[in-house]
Amino acid sequence: MTMITEPAPNFDSLARAYRLLEVIAFGRTLERARFCMLDRLAGCRDILVLGEGDGRCLARLVSAVPAARIHCVDASAAMLDRAARRIAGTEAARRVTFVRADAFAADFPPAGYDAVVTLFFLDCFRAEQVALLVERVAAAVKPGGLWLFADFAIPAAGLARIRARLVLAVLYAFFRWRTGLPARELPPSEKILCKAGFFPVDERSFSGGFIRSALLERR
Ligand SMILES: C[S@@+](CC[C@H](N)C(=O)[O-])C[C@H]1O[C@@H](n2cnc3c(N)ncnc32)[C@H](O)[C@@H]1O
Numbered sequence: 761m762t763m764i765t766e767p768a769p770n771f772d773s774l775a776r777a778y779r780l781l782e783v784i785a786f787g788r789t790l791e792r793a794r795f796c797m798l799d800r801l802a803g804c805r806d807i808l809v810l811g812e813g814d815g816r817c818l819a820r821l822v823s824a825v826p827a828a829r830i831h832c833v834d835a836s837a838a839m840l841d842r843a844a845r846r847i848a849g850t851e852a853a854r855r856v857t858f859v860r861a862d863a864f865a866a867d868f869p870p871a872g873y874d875a876v877v878t879l880f881f882l883d884c885f886r887a888e889q890v891a892l893l894v895e896r897v898a899a900a901v902k903p904g905g906l907w908l909f910a911d912f913a914i915p916a917a918g919l920a921r922i923r924a925r926l927v928l929a930v931l932y933a934f935f936r937w938r939t940g941l942p943a944r945e946l947p948p949s950e951k952i953l954c955k956a957g958f959f960p961v962d963e964r965s966f967s968g969g970f971i972r973s974a975l976l977e978r979r
Contacts, residue, residue: 768835768862769884769939771813775838778814786882789966791816793910793973794879796964798824800957800975804874808900810863811881821877822852830856831873833866837875863893868900875906882949883911884935889957890947898956898978907958907976911949915969924970950974 774781782790794817801807806872812818812832814855821830834840840858847853859866863961901907912928915921928946935941950960950972958976965972 766942767940768864769941771836771937771939772838773913774938775814775836775842778839779816785968786971789969789971790880793964793971796973797908797962797975800962801825801875801877801908804906806873807831807875807877808833808868808873808897809877810834810897811878811884812843813839813880815839815846817877817879818843818856819846819971822847822850822855826852828855828874831859832856833859833861833863833919835860837949864889864896868897870899871902871970872900873905874902875908876901877908879908879910880912882909884941884943885947886943887947889942889950890949891952893954894949894952898958901978902907903978905978906961907953907978908951908973909949909976910971910973912946913965913969913972920968920970937975950976 787791799822801821802825805828805832807821807825807828809818809830809832812834818830818832830839832843837860840860844858847856883891912924914924932941932944936944953976958978960974961977963972963974
């Protein structure tokens with residue numbers, strides 16, 4: 761087995777400004793991509809969220825899936841703190857477990873989850889890291905389980921493709937500088953998920969194909 765031993769990127773210093781920076785750069789589009797298929801997880805009992813971030817998705821998820829236990833793993837204490845504060849005092853808080861951990865080192869129960877959620881998370885890593893992580897996490901998903909995914913993508917042609925490449929170059933340079941992000945370019949995460957036995961059952965595109973959401977099922 762390939763071992764990837766490098767520190768997780770550190771998003772602590774960005775946690776407070778993360779939402780504002782996102783809205784300035786992309787308006788509400790990333791939120792639309794995150795939230796558009798949360799209701800498809802409605803029947804799930806155990807959900808693993810990797811790289812939750814500041815809790816905006818979590819706050820929606822606990823309402824969309826009112827019976828689920830949610831296991832939230834993130835390497836950033838500051839992000840987890842914001843996420844926990846977002847749902848503090850609600851009934852849902854009892855159903856959510858927060859774990860500060862590197863997703864590459866965390867233990868996941870075999871076939872323990874009905875669904876995994878990675879939103880703008882897999883694009884933090886290089887292709888070989890995504891393949892390794894998907895392989896580890898896939899073993900924790902029940903047969904027939906779901907993987908809800910959203911990330912940036914590079915449109916096939918035209919101005920949209922040029923624009924996407926430029927914006928991604930700036931984004932990767934910024935996040936490498938601020939967090940130590942290991943990736944320099946988008947990994948082929950959807951292909952890696954398919955290779956690991958997850959097949960798309962629904963997908964949505966935003967901003968001319970620059971942003972994608974996909975729901976995949978483990979066959
Ligand atoms: C780009 S942000 C995405 C946050 C959120 N999911 C969203 O939709 O905006 C990446 C998140 O993944 C976390 N993260 C990055 N590398 C990680 C790792 N190796 N293990 C666990 N969490 C990690 C960061 O702390 C951050 O909260």
